[in-house]
Each structure stands twice: as structure tokens, then as C-alpha cells.
Amino acid sequence: MTHALEITDLRKSYGGVQALDGVSLTVPEGSFFGFLGPNGAGKTTFINILVGLVRKSGGEALVFGHDVEDDYRAARDAIGLAPQEFNVDRFFPIHEVLEHKAGYHGVPASEAEERAAEALQRVGIYDKRNTRFDWLSGGMKRRFMLARALVTDPDLLILDEPSAGVDVQLRRDLWELVTELNEQGTTILLTTHYIEEAERLCDEVAILDSGRIVTVATPAELKDRGLDRIVVTLREPLSVAPSVLSDDERVESIECEGNRLVVTARQGGLIAPTLVRELDRGGFEIVDMEIARTSLEEVFVELTNSGVDRPENQRDEGTAADDRDREEAPLVTDGGAAAQRGRSQ
């Protein structure tokens, strides 16, 4: 079976700094794959190697079986990229920019006109077709970036932080559109800071930190790795924690706080019924129970904060890729912002 991406030991160094440090990854054809990572993790460098904007220092990258250097034309033809930065031809009205882009991919002029119109209609800015890119609003510019990626009818659509700085409506439109494309068979590679976005859309996510893959898993699997918190409120206060769930390896801790019993464990939702049964058998009367499931965001922060063999210079020295990534929009959720603050402390 041909995979959309087969990446083996991919490396990129800028001077003495490793932007990518042996990334190996497989993205199945037709999947919706998320690429998560903090600023400077190497996400944009990874994408730019695929499309030929960054030269790899080592390793191998295949796009639908085509090497990105030896067979670059076939590899690039398969990819539609909506980059984070606005790198659009400012000389021409946007419909012509799309026609040119389609033409570069071998689409004849008559068909390119039709495709440009369809792409603009699809992202909802057809009425702006004769406008130059500079005159579009911020949201329209973001929509246009998607239209440009779609006009070549790519097998692999790469979205680099597509919803950075966009409003709620546009984000939802975007989610709807990419979900539809994925259902029609297009493989999607999404890099994002928005954990909610990855959780909602992706079949599988890879977490990248300091140029290394920390883990690859489904969002559900990742959440299962995090610690949930079950808070049981009892009728009577406790002086010591009751002996419950003693054999369950998923349980990390059980603590008493007055009449509240706090259990910290993985897969809290699965543990809760057993906990209730054992408390009931022990004669404890339960008046309330609350399960706080771990969020993917918390797992993400935990994984990327662990400092997996991270050389000091990767934290302190800047690279071109780092600089680009640092310009990315900050996290929008409070938890995410807290995560960012946590990293900088």
C-alpha cells in the first residue's frame, strides 16, 4: 500500500542547530493527520521540505512514493499547501493567481479558469475574484490561501496553522470544508496550535518537539495517557482514605480532603463505576461525583514539557525556522496560553 507520506530519519540543521532531528513518520493515504508542536518544534520546516522550500540535511521523504528530491515534480504535483505566511502573487487579481497556479500544475487555461472559479466559490470569496490579494480582509486572505491549495486538486492537502488568527465562523467553515475533502479521499496534514482543532478533526496526531517526534497516536489514545480526576463527595468526612481500587494499576493516587475523596487515575471514566461499587460496599454514602477528564491539551503540555533529551542549544539559539514559528499566533484557549507561559518560565 502506498502511503501519503513515508518519512525516514528526516534531518535538517541550520548551522549547528538541529531543526529536525531524525523524524520518522508514516501518514496513511486518506487519513486526517495532525501535526502538533510548540513554537520552533520544526513543523514548518518539515512541511517546507516536502514542497521543496527547504533542503533536507539527511533522511528520506516520500510523497505517495515519490522522493521529494529525486522525483520532486511528481511529489510537488500531489501536494496542495496552504502555508501560514501569505506568499501570494500581488501583481494579479486573485482569480488569475489561481489560474496561474493551476497552470503551473499542468492544467490547461480553459480548465484553470473553471477551477479557479470553483475554488473561489468553495471558500466563499468568488465575488472578490477581480480583487488583488492585498485588498482582501484578513479572513478573506486566509480563505484565499485555502483556495490556492485546492485549485490544483491535490491528493495531499497540507494546512499550516490554517485557523491562526481567524474568527469562529471562518474556523468552523474551514473545519467543515476540510472534513468534506477528507471524506472525499483527500489526505490532510494539519499543523496547528489549536488542540481542540486537532482533537476534533484528526484521526491521528504526531507531537513534535525540538525537531523530534515525541509520540504518534489517536487523540483518544493520547487522552487515555493523561490523568483524570474523580472527585467523590461523601455524606460523612473521612479521616483516612478507604481501601478502594487497590489492585488497579491505572490509579495514581487516592487522597482525602474532608468529605471529598480525590482519585487521580488514567481512564477515569472506566474506573468510576468500580469506585462507586467499592465505596458502596464499604458503607460510604455518596452524595455527589465529578469526573474531570484530562484534555488533549494537558497531555500535549505534559509531553512537550518533558524535555526529552533536549539539547540546551535548541532552547536558546534561534534558527530561521524558529523565527518563523515564533511569529505564529498564540494559543487561543486559556489552558493553551497557560501552557505557553509554563514553557517560558
Added chain:
Amino acid sequence: MSVVDRVAARTPLPTGFYTLTKREILRFVRRPKNTFAPAITNVLYFSVFGVVLGARVGEIIGVPYILFILPGLIVLGAISNAFENASFSIFHGRWNEYIHETLTSPLSYTQMVWAYILSSAFRGLLVGAIIAAIGGGIISYLYQPVPIEQPVYLLAFMLVIVLLFASLGVVGGLLATDFDDLTMMNQFILRPLVFFGAVFYSLEDLTPLLRDVSMLNPMVYMVNGVRYGFLGVAEVDPNLSLFVLAGATAVVASIDVWLFKRGYGLTD
């Protein structure tokens, strides 16, 4: 879809290559000010050097001075524009990063380079033709119709010099780190070479030493070749000039392709 598109669709021209070439030509056709600005400059050249000063100079190699300088001014306008177009287009694309639209496409590096070269060479020819029309009109009105003694040579020399300078413009566009570099290349390299390239004087008027030094200037061969096309008089063997210039064009265009393949100035 334009008529040109329809015609192109019937040819074996690769669509990607055709589209990029078209885009590059449309870029300057839609903004004609810069392309037609040399018309004004050259009216001034012809008026001052040809009409006012030319009357005092008299004839050089048997033709009125204004006719003598016509080939040189055509070369100056053509190569400046061929060079500027390629260097500006590539550098502007790099500066604003929209060259990524081309680089991330399945065009071969050779196709990318030749699209830039051909569109820029076309602009050089266009400007050369504008200058020829203006100069020819003035000379015909004041003196005599402008002869074209060797039309094949004229065409061959014009083609090869605009291709050569468009190819050099690609290198310039890749090497430049800011817009000042582009201005500098034109003002401090191209123009001095042209002005000391026997545009306004005959090599016969120079001392032997200066004549020998001038022969190191590639512009001498270009101006001489185009002048041979018009007047049928050459101070240097036109066949040798054409051969050397064609060879230089092939070498520089190959360097362009190599630089694109290597990603010089284009990729991190």
C-alpha cells in the same frame, strides 16, 4: 481564455512552462510604464548626442553620428531591460515569497529558468524595437532611411544578447539581498560597460592600448554585431562575436538552472 492560450494549447509546449512565461510577460505588459520609459530617455539621447552634438562630430565610419550611435542605444536599452526584468521579477518574488507559488509546483528547474529568461528577453527585444523605431524615425526624417544591411545577423545578435542578459538577470535576482543591489548591478556594472563599449565612439578613435583594453569588454562585441546588422560594417569579426556570445549565453543559462536546482537564494 485568450487567443494566445488557444494557440498554445495546440502546441506541444508544456502547460506549466507556458503559464509561467505568460505570467512573466503579463507582469510587465500590464504595467507598461517601465517598458515604455526608455522611449523618453532615448528621444533625449538622440536629440542631444545625435542632433545637437552629432552635427559637430560629423560622420564616423562613413555614416552620420546619430546613425552610428543607434545600434549602441538599442543594445543599451535591450540588455538593460532584459537584465532588469529577470532580476527584478525573481528578486521581488523572493522578497515577497510569492516565488514559492512557482517553486512548489511540478515545473522542472529548467522550465522555471527558461520561462524567466524568455519573458525577460522578450521585454528586451520589445524595448530594442521601440528605440529602433524612434531612432529610425528621427534619422529618416533628418538624414536618410536607416539601412538594415545584414538582417539575419541583426536578428541573431539581438536575440543572443537579450538572452544572455536575461540569463545574467536571473543570477542577479538570485544573488541580490535587497533592492539596492539590483540598482547597483545596473548602474555600476551594466551602464559603464555599455558606455565604454564603443557605443558613442569608434574603436579606431582609441589609442592602441585603450583599444586592446576595450576588447576585454563583452559589450564591444554586442554593439559591433548589431552595428554590423544595420550598417554592414564591423570592427570585429561578427561570426566570432556571435559564437562567443552564444557560448556565454549557454554557460550562464546552465548556471541559472544549477542555481535553481541548488536552491540558491530560493530555499533554506
